Amino acid sequence: MYPKPGPHPITRFRRARRTAALRALTQENVLSPSDLIWPMFVMDGEGEEMPVPSMPGVSRLTIDKLVDQVKEAQALDIPAVCIFPYTDPKLKTEFCEEAWNPDNLSNRAVRAIKDAVPDIAVMTDVALDPYNINGHDGIVRDGVILNDESVEALARMALAQAAAGADILGPSDMMDGRIGAMRAGLEAAGHKDVTIMSYAAKYASAFYGPFRDAVGASGALVGDKKTYQMNPGNSDEALRLVARDLEEGADMVMVKPGLPYLDICRRVKETFGAPTYAYQVSGEYAMALAAGAQGWIDEDAVMMESVMAFKRAGCDGILTYFAPRVARALHE
Template sequence: MRPTQSPFPGTRLRRTRATPALRALVREDRLSVDDLIWPIFVCDGENTRQPIPSMPGVERLSVDLLVEAARQAADLGIPAICLFPYTDPALKTPGCEEAWNPDNLSNRATRAIKAAVPEIAIMTDIALDPYNTHGHDGIVVNGEVVNDESVEALVKMGMAQAEAGADILGPSDMMDGRIGALRQALETNGHKNVTIMSYAAKYASAFYGPFRDAVGASGALTGDKKTYQMDPLNRREAMRLIERDLSEGADMVMVKPGMPYLDICREAKDTFGAPTYAYQVSGEYAMIKAAAANGWIDGERVMLESLMAFRRAGCDGVLTYFAPEVARILNRG
């Protein structure tokens, strides 16, 4: 669309910027609490909080405190939370069997939250890195992250999460064929209404470091993830991956990381029109927090502006560690 406008001075684009009221009337997008998904880290124990040094203000929470956090999120109007477990290293194995244990940390947390705060949607992570002695998202055989064997394990993991009550499954592993296999298993096993938000365009990014600290995968990781996560220079491949995952049964798609890949968000939304999300990842969060702590930026304004960028780029929502802080600001008007 090309707008029709008269030559200057008939058109003075500054007219509609002159007052707060006029700016509100012509604002093209809105940032709402409804756009937020809050990623939370869960750990073993009771009444336990474990600060994550590389993510100031973020903590691992034991299940009892996680339930309280879920209630807080629901009271703020945040529609969904996303769970990431910090698994006891003693439970990590080459075969990743703890990933589909019905009583693993993530599944216990899901059941506890569903019992106490049924109105909030629970998203879970499907990847093997929290359970893998090698720190990889898939099973490693002779130094190679193998695809088909990993998909079998991921499907078992997803079924355990669905049985526990997860509303949204988030396959973040980037194995080929996992969306179709997962969708078929959900349909076959009576979980027809469980949704899939595919990490369809997940890049092999340097922005994930603090997250790996948070889930305890940093020390375990051998090698890198470039054989299954995307090359940061590729755009067309992202569209192919998103199209594939939608064709296999994904209900929603995600781009990860967020702000460095806003062009991918915009193109994905314009091309496919599907519900599109981005993950404002740990490195993005940590940079804003560190710069604000040093007085180099206005932390609150930059936080809000960063989330506005996702909406402008076409995202229907964003996973962000800022969710509670943003919700409080938006709720006070």
């Protein structure tokens, strides 16, 4: 319990807000570039970039262009990037075999980044939707997303990414038991130092639409993802999922989406004390830019305020498409 503040005028909270220096001295949470992870989209080709219409300022990049963007991240002191592939539709199948191809687009991108910018941490996405003709994060049979068969595929995918040089694996699929399977496979294959950041509390959210455009999954998706992603009305379940994933070998955990689920971020951090991250997803980003373009909000101020909210909620870091803009603002 905090002591009860004295009555006015003994206590004047405005005293500490009077000048910029006093506000800086009493600020409880501080944002830095080291809190940021920059999500990026990669596509096949050379020397090209393709803007994502629903995400202004974000483009799919060929590997050479992606490497240049990663170099920019390093120059801005952003410690990590997260890679998502835009897979050729011809490579998408029922059983997602391209997901664990050692030479798939994502794995080639990881190797290129580690060759050119070895000190930056590379995070990958472990989910089958970029490779699935049905657009789902798991293998589909007769309209049902299969759990155990999907976990086997995801574990193979994780091993291929680890072999390519990924530093952080990001299982975003929400299949039961996948963290344990991945950790066991990594240990057996000698990848004992590869980190897992589990999307432990990933909600079946309406905020993901622009992302699905970016990775080419929107048109492929059949049905919805409510049988494996979380019900937005649930909170206690998130804690049970985080507990399970930590027990199975996750090193870090994530809450997704971000701003609509700050209560979950706070509960996770206070309950477990584990490294906790949030993903400020594509819909959150797109809404801020749309309102800013209309002149309805101060876009830069809202950007900084929204990212700070994650720190205030207890997050250790944030995946955000605003990462380069936030980092530049912090360097000014």
